[in-house]
Amino acid sequence: MRRNTCVIAGGGPAGAMLALLMARAGVEVTLLEKHRDFLRDFRGDTIHPSTLQILDELGLAEEFHRLPHRKTHRMEIHTDDTTVPVADLRRLRSKYRYIAFVPQWEFLDLLTTAAGRYPNFRLLMEAEVLGVIREGDVVRGVRYRDPSGEHELRAALTVAADGRHSDVRRAAGLVPVEHSAPMDVVWFRLPREPADPGETFLRISNGHMMVAINRESYWQLAYLIPKGGFETLRARGIEALREPVAGLLPFLGERAGLLRDFEEVSVLSVALNRLRRWHRPGLLVIGDAAHAMSPVFGVGINLAVQDAVAAANLLAGPLAAGAEIPESLLARVQRRRVPPTAVTQFAQRVVQSRLIRPALSERARPVRLPRDISRLPLIGFLARRFVGLGILPEHVSSPVKSHQV
Known part of the structure; x- marks a missing residue:
C-alpha cells in the first residue's frame, strides 16, 4: 500500500x-x-x-x-440565407483573442x-x-x-x-x-480541400443542425439529432447521414459519399x-x-x-x-x-430550449436571427466575454515549491 x-x-x-x-x-x-x-x-x-x-x-x-x-477568431451561424457573426474574439480585452x-x-x-x-x-x-x-x-x-x-x-x-x-x-x-437535453451529437470527419470555407461555424436549416470544425486537413463534423434518435438514424442506413451533410454543406456533397457506414461515427449522448x-x-x-x-x-x-x-x-x-x-x-x-x-x-439550457429544440423539431420553422449578433450593443460584448473568458476566470496563485528535474 x-x-x-x-x-x-x-x-x-x-x-x-x-x-x-x-x-x-x-x-x-x-x-x-x-x-x-x-x-x-x-x-x-x-x-x-x-x-x-x-x-x-x-x-x-x-x-x-x-x-x-487552428485558431478561430469568430463564431458564426450559417442559415439558409445568410451568415450571422455571433462573437468576434478579436474585440476581446485579453492577450489571447481566439x-x-x-x-x-x-x-x-x-x-x-x-x-x-x-x-x-x-x-x-x-x-x-x-x-x-x-x-x-x-x-x-x-x-x-x-x-x-x-x-x-x-x-x-x-x-x-x-x-x-x-x-x-x-x-x-x-x-x-x-437537466434535460434535447439532442445527441453524431461526430465524424470528412477530408478538407483548400477551396473550402476557412472558419469553424454552425449550420442551421429547418430540422437540421451541424457544426463544422476546420481541422486544416479534414472537417470534424457534429450532426445534431433529437435525443435518443441515433438508433432510428442508423436503421435508415448511412444515406440518412450523407443526405443532410450534402444538403447543409453543399461543398461536401461528393465527399459525403466517403462515409461508408456507421462504424465511422461516434455518438455523444449529451x-x-x-x-x-x-x-x-x-x-x-x-x-x-x-x-x-x-x-x-x-x-x-x-x-x-x-x-x-x-x-x-x-x-x-x-x-x-x-x-x-x-x-x-x-x-x-x-x-x-x-x-x-x-x-x-x-x-446552455436557454440555447437548447430556444434554438436547438425548435430547430430539430419535425415542425421546424425558418430560424430568424439578427444580422450581426457580435455588434449588438451589450449583447455583442457579453457574447465574446462569455465565450472567451467565462463568468469567473481563474488565475494561478498556488505556490511554487517543487524544483523541476
Whole structure:
C-alpha cells in the first residue's frame, strides 16, 4: 500500500491540470488514468482565451502554441440565407483573442509532461479506480486495478476528476441533479480541400443542425439529432447521414459519399447535470464529474480547467505544508465554482430550449436571427466575454515549491 498526499482519479483536463499545479506546489501527487493513452477521437478540444491565459501564467503558452492547432477568431451561424457573426474574439480585452482547436490528447500530453518534470508527480496509466478507502466517514484514498493486479493508494486528499460517469463519485454516494437535453451529437470527419470555407461555424436549416470544425486537413463534423434518435438514424442506413451533410454543406456533397457506414461515427449522448455537493470529508469532485456540460459554446474543457485552478489555489499550499484539509475548505472550492458553472449551464439550457429544440423539431420553422449578433450593443460584448473568458476566470496563485528535474 502506497501513500500520497493527493491522489487524482481521471487524466482529463481537470485532473491533469490539478496534478500539474499540485506537483508545482511540492505536493506528493499521483494521477490515475484508466486508459492506456490519451488518444481518443472526438473529444472536446476547444481551448479558449481563459485557458490560454492560465497556460501563459504557467510558462507553457509558447510550448502549447508549438502543438498543431487552428485558431478561430469568430463564431458564426450559417442559415439558409445568410451568415450571422455571433462573437468576434478579436474585440476581446485579453492577450489571447481566439479559440485554439487542439486535439485533446496533445493538450493532456502537454500538461502531464510538464507535471512529470517535478519529482513528486507520478502518472499511472491503465489504472482503473474500483472504489474508495474509508476511515469512518473520511475518504483516505482509492482502490484501483492495473495490469499487475489490484492495489490501494492512500492519500490525505482524493480528487474525483474522472468524468461524467465518475466511478469515484458513485463510490462516494454522490448523485448529480439531471437537466434535460434535447439532442445527441453524431461526430465524424470528412477530408478538407483548400477551396473550402476557412472558419469553424454552425449550420442551421429547418430540422437540421451541424457544426463544422476546420481541422486544416479534414472537417470534424457534429450532426445534431433529437435525443435518443441515433438508433432510428442508423436503421435508415448511412444515406440518412450523407443526405443532410450534402444538403447543409453543399461543398461536401461528393465527399459525403466517403462515409461508408456507421462504424465511422461516434455518438455523444449529451448530458447536462450538476452535483448539489461536490465534497465529502477527504474527497473533492471537480470537472465533468461535478458538472456535465452541454457542448453548447464548447466551454467544457475550460470550465474543468478553471475548477482545477481554483482547487489548487485553495488547497495546494495547505497540502504541501502537511496540514489536514477540513471539509469546510473543500466547500470553499465548491462555493467558488458553482456560480460560473450554474450561469453557464443556464445559458446552455436557454440555447437548447430556444434554438436547438425548435430547430430539430419535425415542425421546424425558418430560424430568424439578427444580422450581426457580435455588434449588438451589450449583447455583442457579453457574447465574446462569455465565450472567451467565462463568468469567473481563474488565475494561478498556488505556490511554487517543487524544483523541476
